[in-house]
Amino acid sequence: MEFSSGGDDPDSHRGKKRYHRHTAHQIQRLESMFKECPHPDEKTRSQLSRELNLHPRQIKFWFQNRRTQMKAQHERADNSALRAENDKIRCENIAIREALKNVICPCCGTSPASEDPYFDEQKLRIENAHLKEELDRVSSVAAKYIGRPISQLPPVQPIHVSSLDLSMASFGGHGIGGPSLDLDLLHGSSSSVIPTLPFPQLTISDMDKSLMADIATNAMEELIRLVQTNEPLWIKGAADGRETLNLDSYERIFQSPYSHMKNPGIRIEASRDSGVVIMNCLALVDMFMDVKKWMELFPTIVSRAKTIEVISSGMLGSQSGTLQLMYEEVQVLSALVPTRQLYLLRFCQQIEQGLWAVVDVSYEVPHQDSQFSSPSKAQRLPSGCLIREMPNGYSEVGVRLRHRFDEISGVSLLNSIFDWKQVTWVEHWEVEEKAPIHRLYRDLIHNGLAFGAERWLSTLQRACERFACLMVSGNSPLIPSPEGKRSMMKLAQRMVNNFCASINPANGQQWTTLSGLNEFEVRATLHKSTDPGQPSGVVLSAAATIWLPLPPTSVFNFFRDERTRPQWDVLSNQNPVQEVAHIVNGSHPGNCISVLRGLNTSQNNMLILQESCVDSSGSVVVYCPVDLPAINMAMSGEDPSYFPLLPSGFTISPDGRVQEGGASTSIGSGSLITVVFQILVSNLPSARLSPESVTTVNNLIGNTIHQIKAALNCSTTC
Template sequence: MQPLSMSSLELSVGGLGSPVALGPALDLDPLGGSSPFQLPAPVSEMERPMMAEMATRAMDEFIRLAQAGEHLWVKAAGGREVLNVDTYDSIFAKPGSSSFRGPDVHVEGSRDSCLVLTSAIALVDMFMDSSKWTEFFPTIVTRARTIDVLVNGMAGRSESLVLMYEELHVMSPVVPTREFCFLRYCRQIEQGLWAIADVSVDLQRDARYGAPPARSRRLPSGCLIADMSNGYSKVTWVEHMETEDKTPINQLYRDLVLSGAAFGAHRWLAALQRACERHACLVTPPHRDIAGVTLEGKRSMMRLSQRMVGSFCASLSASQQHRWTTLSGPGAGVDDAAGVRVMVHRSTDPGQPSGVVLSAATSIWLPVSCDRVFAFVSDENTRSQWDVLSHGNPVQEVSRIPNGSHPGNSISL
């Protein structure tokens, strides 16, 4: 792919902070219910040209970052690429660069690429649909909404521009979520090559929405998607954000967050690969018979398991809509996450039994590898050793449905 010629940029996207507030402090009252979630008002006609210009500049900067060489990207541990912030600031000088950052602000920039088992146009459709976006990334995106469609675009979504809201999480009640109101701009560069660019917008015109304790903004980020004409697409992902943390990050998660691994490009692509493989398994008949499971039964189980994963991931979020209370241990402190946290909420989701749901969570270090822990909890022969609901009785696996290339990606009945 030939490098694209892009103009020099001076992109300013406003101050740090998300304009969305999700209600007052919460408690354990299961009947109280959280405050209704509110989105900022749709974009006015006067604001649309300004946002269109902002999105165009963000697209140009993102493509330059996606195609830049070693002067902007350096190799970190594990071979991952991280942004050289000093070089970036010198090239893309703008308000909010190094001399304007407060002491609590840290910058995360990462880039990665991989092949995924789906077409480019299917990925574009997923990116531009907030419901599909949440469904594809339940381990990262706890909520997403389309606030306004600024430009519908041409056939195939090229030149589409939407204003979106999303909340990102690490699946732990001790790590604050990150909220963004951002523009998402889609452009077809050439046949089979697409670019999706994101950039935060400053919507503090809606003062009633306030700002959360951990304030973040997404600098020009996004994906280059190249259709490989064999059922695969090559995706180059750039993630670039600034976050202002008013409270220290929990000791157990500090390295994960500050290294950029928690919200970086590598994690997004790993989740995307798994989601695409799972979708391919859903729509493709199995190569061999699965004991005791028909084709339609397989698809029903896969859809059910996806809803289970979505519910599980959402239940672990530190979202301000959730009411976590520490029951035991000093877990509320900065350097200890071992306290048991509980949350009570009403179940109102479609397809879920109505009633009150109790969730409990804790975090611990174990002196073994993550692969060994995964093998232990996924093996039916060892389940009785840790699952109190089995009451010490053996568990028998009736059937196993693969939903990815890795042997561990499967559904067990």
Template sequence: MFQPNMNMEGHNQLHHMLDMTQNTSESDIARIRDDDFDSATKSGSDNHEGASGDDQDQRPKKKRYHRHTQHQIQEMESFFKECPHPDDKQRKELSRELGLEPLQIKFWFQNKRTQMKTQHERHENTHLRTDNEKLRADNMRYRDALSNSSCPNCGGPTAIGEMSFDEHHLRLENARLREEIDRISAIAAKYVGKPVVNYPLLSPPVPPPRPLELGVGNFGGQPGIGGEMYGAGDLLRSISAPTEADKPMIIELAVAAMEELVKMAQMGEPLWMTNQLDGTSTLHEDEYFRTFPRGIGPRPTGFKCEASRETAVVIMNHINLVELVMDVDQWSTVFSGIVSRAMTLEVLSTGVAGNYNGALQVMTAEFQVPSPLVPTRESYYVRYCKQLSDGTWAVVDVSLDSLRPSPAVRCRRRPSGCLIQEMPNGYSKVTWVEHVEVDDRGVHNLYRQLVSSGHAFGAKRWVATLDRQCERLASAMATNIPSGDVGVITNQEGRKSMLKLAERMVISFCAGVSASTAHTWTTLSGTGADDVRVMTRKSIDDPGRPPGIVLSAATSFWLPVSPKRVFDFLRDENYRNEWDILSNGGVVQEMAHIANGRDTGNCVSLLRVNSANSSQSNMLILQESCNDPTASFVIYAPVDIVAMNLVLNGGDPDYVALLPSGFAILPDGTSDLGGGAIGEADSGGSLLTVAFQILVDSVPTAKLSLGSVATVNNLIACTVERIKASLSPENA
């Protein structure tokens, strides 16, 4: 375990954060008068107008103020609601429309953001002061009630009949609150060097502030699904919340891990050795153990070290980015291609002053590569968030396996996480460190090179996924339909509903394609395709899935062409009839298109299959394709025409039944894996996972027939053969 030399600055800060929750006053928050905003705007206008050297002479002149017209203010207010951080192009456009200088526009938006922040802080302070007064009044009432003699258990009088039931309840609650304050004070005192006072455990552990949170577990994060696919007794669910005796040790681990993460993110050589050819960083392990001698213990026998660091600038505000990482639902949704399941066991601290500064969460998570040939990595850890300075935050994870020793643990997280720094115009700079020790002997030979290189689970994949997902979120929040979006989407609400439906489809696909401990895969032999694996589940009372028995089938194989070429082939509707047996040779037409980022391949499409047989009804297919330098996906699902019409008109997409199928494309790891080579168009071969979900019986209690298994098996085998034939080097 960590036995760190805790620096006084870290201890004092933790003590200060705990103290702030009880001593917040209006004097702690900057006050800005309502008329300051207009004055600052006038000042900004004058500064821009400037004066010549001759004018700045002997005697002071009265400052000239430029008052914006009501029309100008209304137009800027309206624009601010949609975009509080306009870029240079938008400021120039506003200046032309309103007859103002771009610098005046810039000052107005800067001052408006300051005003909004101040109003928010003032409101928060008022709320805190009201709560403080209420607690003070309650405390006085409790103190008066406790003036009588008390029993050793509850602090109340020995004769309960002398007081009301409510008063007795208040006295019990006050005793519990006193105990909790003593416990927190004892932990805080430990970090400022004062003796720790032993505190009695007179009441059960305080429950977490919110119920257990599930991420993308239970096949796509939908509650109440159950069935054979996800057992209730798997490893992640069997881990219990920490005990009261564990919590001081967890806090100590988290504080020391934060110090290590910040140094790991900022230090260069000799800790990180830079490859001069591609710019990648490799951890010098001997230097690491010299720099951080008090870690979580020696590496277990048979485990390998994987350490990587990556930096990128992403299009998301730093505060929103911190909230995304600290909310298990948002985090597991954004990283659904990497996180197959996640759960918050207990929230030890929610932070102070209404944000995540000082937040501590005990979590479990399962990390995946989208293939049934790579075992998932389960981890039990604490996540700690800290504000390092104004505009700079850090979030660190570190394993708690020492608290729950288990021979089944095959992955330990040494301090890993991200440094988040505020950048102009709503961007953030993210430095990601991923440092694990893992037993990867269960990985199939097909994926061994990719996994052993560190690129399958490393920092580059986390950062690339985050960058792509931030672009997707920015697209979803756009207030007007971009010119690149075409087709039957005619309003903003329809656009949002379609994006939300596609997001659920992607999450569901990713959650069901990996070798999770919650899956029971059966391998079929003699199929004509490499290692086809199947599993079944029952779908009952789930509005997002058709009821009945669902059969899933997946296989992974190698292709001697680049991931970029595979991705472009599979996402293009013009090539779909070359591999999609279900389209039955019909002409595929794109009816709607929503762009999701810089890469033209990142989009959501609604496709219509015009069957060659006029007697058959046309079929609609919802498809999302996404591509980044580390992984690509093409995921689709047949959708009901009536249901999609409701979605396109802004209806609730949660009640559209989906059974997603699709492809996960990864580099094979045999090329030069440095820098950006892993995602370049002409580098190496590809590892392709094909996965189908088919409703084989609409009655959930029915028995699965061997004929159904054979049909799905033939479907996936034929699809694989068609893809191999179309992408063979001879057809290049």
């Protein structure tokens, strides 16, 4: 028996793994010690290290691998025994059925009309006994995955949460009447946003599943400790109050395969954040474990995701105990920042009544490096969130948010749909950069703001507020019915999803840098659009990013205000616009959906659909021309899934730069603005990027940026 050393080189897990073949004497001595003590302490491992001339880490990993192997062997034996017993019971059942067919009544010589009640009762008793034995065996196996007996789990009501429809009671538990919450809002254009990704055919053995279960269990334990431990493990920044990981304390506390090894080529990003969200626990966990809902819940962060295989499913009709192998790409909304691509294990567990945890941890898949085109190698160490029921259903923060909703909607919501949850989010990355980061985003990424916990949590809060706003009755004279409001929100959500997906091309498409501008880079890519809800033909996506010395809030207010639109919209020929419909989308006044109509224009049949979204991590303003009949159909409640959309817009984020002045230090005095246009360039599938198209795109983006700078009195960009 031979085992990989796994730890003979401190940096072995960061590069190519090195293997050490143990001698027969070493294996014999380790096996004899394993029989006496499968879990040796540090003193015993040190003694074996000196005796066998092996590194203590090699001893530790040998015992760890041996325990895993023994566990897998026992599980295979249990499975074989269960299958054999199941086959035996099935054969007995068939034999009994055949015997019953041949039973002849001694009095009349015919088959009995019905079976003997006494025989039926005895058969049921025997079957119940076998089922009870099988349940006990399955429970013992399942207990290995969750770390405690099944009998200690809190009772779970067999509630079915539909993937397409949640009533208002799902949010507040009050069961009041009203329209259902159509979770198809989270599926706005899944077919057009989620591309077909090539994945290798993986053969996952029982041994692999056992190893995955061990990795996920250890990751869950580490996540819970990261959430529940404060100083000195977490350090709160004096400038912004952000919680970042103290790496020295982490090294002392955690002795695991994920502990950081000092390597100058590795950068650590670790942050933690807590906040209140409005969502039912079961619905929230269900969205986390459904990959399509997950993508639609975080469209600005998750560009692509796919469930490779469900390793284990939940128990008793819930998601607790579910373990999945997934592929994921996370993004920053800019063509200058490549996506982070990784395979990961996602494990969900109900810790106790009213407390859930979902953990993600990277998992190495064979030949995965050949698939990844990203110039950086990112490994996600145990990350995720802890979701806790709030006492009395609300908190001080929740009351402030409720008052804000009352103010903007005119409807009291506290006793109807609000269901407050405390969410603590942890993000922990190891990143090895293979290429330099673009200078505009270097500070934002190095400070951990681009992929940090704050961004995940603020995006989740905004998405949950969007659902809560759907429960409010129509707040526009042109949209009197709940169905019309739901249809308009679906249309806007599909527009935002399409916009976010266009920034990072799918299926290996690369951005091409267009020449002709020295002040900023314009990047473009072509893709063929064949989805029913999109214009048919070849679509050009073009983007450019600039820096402005203005806070992100000021830039966002400038873009979303219809009164300042003629100052930057080069396609409107400086014609003013008027807002004809308005849908509240969150507690912040900037979270809204608008329908705009151009004034002093001959195109009376064309309107502009716009959605603006803002949170503490950044904002987006997305807009798209839509013809009047389509808007009328959506407002009347018809399905908007097939209305063609080709959105453009802006993304705004803080620059992440540290500003020092006197005794105070602040982060993020400027803004990074990405301008994105999508243009249908040809109805022919073989179209190419012509010089005329390059000139048109350069002029379009260049004129837009120059007008933005002039309107905001910014003479310089970076």
